[in-house]
Amino acid sequence: MSDQPICVTQPYLPPLEEFTPYLEKIWANKILTNGGPFHQQFEQALCNHLGVPHVALLSNGTLSLITALQALRVTGEVITTPYSFVATAHALLWHGCEPVFVDVEPRTLNLDPARIEAAITPRTTAIMPVHCYGNPCDTAAIRKIADDYKLRVIYDAAHAFAVQDEGGSVLRHGDLSVLSFHATKVFNTFEGGAIICPDAETKQRIDHLKNFGFVDETTVVVPGINAKMSEINAAFGLLQLQHMPGVMRRRAEIDARYRQQLQGIEGIHCLPQAGQRSANHAYFPVLVQPGYPLGRDALYQKLKDRGIHARRYFYPLIPDFPMYRHLPSADRANLPVATHAAAQVLCLPIYPALTDEQQERIVGVIVEAAA
Ligand code: T4K
Known part of the structure; x- marks a missing residue:
């Protein structure tokens, strides 16, 4: 037993029998995806748990980052950190933006606000910092720069589930914050992600974007993608929250x-x-x-x-x-x-x-x- 390999992480799984009733409900009502009852319950439960106004659930953190960029119509250059999981920068490339790497500060290894201004050009439209390892960025300094230069801020908060600073959830900062619920994360839904939105209008736009742009059976308002969270992941998330x-x-x-x-x-x-x-x-x-x-x-x-x-x-x-x-x-x-x-x-x-x-x-x- 003591020779068993020890990995950097291991997902938390609740007792299997606790998940069975959720599965029975899915089997009974046969709603597997497209914003079913567990999806709705889980969104509300996450708002309460995290202390944030609106949550849009997605199928993973990477698609959440890309969808967030799409939702804010970010273009051109985006200032970001070189010190992160590769998905942070990949999301920018997938969205057709150029990542502009700015160094981190030594205490937290988060984007160094003191170096951001020098990297701003006429093509810069946004900043995408990461709360690396769950340590909050200097959100006040980043906000000030963003306001001064009229830039959008999307926090890659993949590591920051349930982290709070003095004012409350760290996820309230920026125009949008993005979570990952990957198996390796503090809170997992096997795969999964979410975008924390400040207002109902932005959440609605994200809900359209993650579902091909559909508003109703015959209306498509944006060239959306399929980035929906399934009922099985949402049900699992609901149970996980209790633990x-x-x-x-x-x-x-x-x-x-x-x-x-x-x-x-x-x-x-x-x-x-x-x-x-x-x-x-x-x-x-x-x-x-x-x-x-x-x-x-x-x-x-x-x-x-x-x-x-x-x-x-x-x-x-x-x-x-x-x-x-x-x-x-x-x-x-x-x-x-x-x-x-x-x-x-x-x-x-x-x-x-x-x-x-x-x-x-x-x-x-x-x-x-x-x-
Ligand atoms: N932004 C940031 C800052 C991120 O860190 C990430 C993801 C994202 C965005 C993108 O979010 P997602 O699109 O993934 O939702 C892992 C994860 O795959 C990745 O989600 C995570 N960051 C990154 C930091 O780490 P790997 O390549 O290290 O994973 P892997 O498969 O080597 O797993 C590490 C260990 O975990 C394994 O040795 C064993 C254990 N494990 C792993 C899995 C998948 C399990 O015990 N069970 C499992 O199911 O990337």
């Missing part, structure tokens, strides 16, 4: 134990949970820095040899992928902080079913290598 308090508690415990046990190891720096009233402990990123006897990749390999699959989220940097390398903003010289982070970050396993004994195994390897 979230326990999931969050366990994640917080694991996070606290890591911080305590890794404290004082030279060259191992735990990224702080910054600017949060309520964190979600989605990831546990550590920076492997000079002073630690092994480099990040050597520690990654050592853990892997012991069956522990930590992950180098986010290496390589997005600008290093072939479809981005040619962009002027992909020049590494302008991205020193992101470049360092991509070379130093290791995300340690964190998920509700991770046992204390497994966590000791993980910390044990890090401590042993330090000795």
Whole structure:
């Protein structure tokens, strides 16, 4: 048992028998998709759970990003972070926009507002920051720049489910915020995503966009796509919500134990949970820095040899992928902080079913290598 591989994450699944009644309802009414009863209930339940006014459910986070860009009619250049999962920039390419990479700031590894203005050109229409690892961006500074230059802001909040800052849900910031409910996320519906909207009109436009543009049987108002969440995913989401308090508690415990046990190891720096009233402990990123006897990749390999699959989220940097390398903003010289982070970050396993004994195994390897 103690030799079982440990992955960076493992999805939370409620007891199967709790899901059976939901399936029975779907089997009875034979509504599988296209905005059925579970879809409606789940949207409302999410609004309540997250403390946001409107939620549009979609089939995954990537299509949610693309649909959000479409909803706001974003064009031209969009300022974004080089330090994220590749879907952030891919969404921009799919929508026909040019990502303009701006470096991150060292404390949170989120887009550095101090560097945004220098990257704005007459073609810039929007900013797409990421609340990386669930740490909120400097939303006030980003808002100010967006207001000054009349830019749209779409937050990629794929990591920020249920995160709150001093004023409430972090998802209220920007023109739109996008969530992912992928299997690897804090809150999963197998696959799934959502767009948090400030008003009913925008939500309606997104609802049209995700359903081919249909308003009624014979009216199509926009060239929409099919990005709907199915009833089975929505039903599962409804059930998952009931389990979230326990999931969050366990994640917080694991996070606290890591911080305590890794404290004082030279060259191992735990990224702080910054600017949060309520964190979600989605990831546990550590920076492997000079002073630690092994480099990040050597520690990654050592853990892997012991069956522990930590992950180098986010290496390589997005600008290093072939479809981005040619962009002027992909020049590494302008991205020193992101470049360092991509070379130093290791995300340690964190998920509700991770046992204390497994966590000791993980910390044990890090401590042993330090000795
Ligand atoms: N924006 C940001 C900032 C994102 O991080 C993401 C997704 C998106 C946008 C796009 O949202 P989606 O379109 O995905 O909804 C994973 C996820 O596939 C991806 O959703 C996520 N970010 C990214 C950070 O990580 P991989 O390639 O690391 O996944 P994979 O398959 O290697 O899984 C990691 C570990 O999780 C496995 O070693 C085992 C465990 N696992 C995974 C799956 C899929 C399970 O135990 N069960 C599972 O079903 O990308």
